Amino acid sequence: QVQLVESGGGLVQAGGSLRLSCAASAPTFSTLDMGWFRQAPGKEREFVAGIRRSGGTTAYADSVKGRFSISRDNAKNTVYLQMNSLKPEDTAVYYCAASRRVGVTVFVTPNSYNYWGQGTQVTVSS
Numbered sequence: 001q002v003q004l005v006e007s008g009g010g011l012v013q014a015g016g017s018l019r020l021s022c023a024a025s026a027p028t029f030s031t032l033d034m035g036w037f038r039q040a041p042g043k044e045r046e047f048v049a050g051i052r053r054s055g056g057t058t059a060y061a062d063s064v065k066g067r068f069s070i071s072r073d074n075a076k077n078t079v080y081l082q083m084n085s086l087k088p089e090d091t092a093v094y095y096c097a098a099s100r101r102v103g104v105t106v107f108v109t110p111n112s113y114n115y116w117g118q119g120t121q122v123t124v125s126s
């Protein structure tokens with residue numbers, strides 16, 4: 001079983017930055033693909049960013065490209081999401097997810113992930 005705990009959310013003004021962290025309780029963290037999703041009220045959960053287990057391949061939603069950056073530290077069992085130039089439309093609960101599936105690209109659909117964190121709220125004020 002893998003447990004994921006997100007941190008780093010909060011309230012920020014438009015144009016500001018936040019860094020989310022997701023700590024995994026998994027001795028085999030380096031074998032997991034990791035992703036960040038978000039869900040705003042009344043909307044479906046959507047892919048934000050993902051990173052392959054080696055850290056060599058990343059993918060981003062078009063809405064965050066150039067503003068967000070995903071990275072991981074396998075020695076610390078942690079994945080990060082650096083969010084810059086935040087906009088009010090980035091307001092959502094952000095979830096960390098882990099996948100044991102074997103693939104060749106970054107997984108972008110929620111059902112590709114086996115484990116989920118409890119989420120952390122990000123609110124961007126205008």
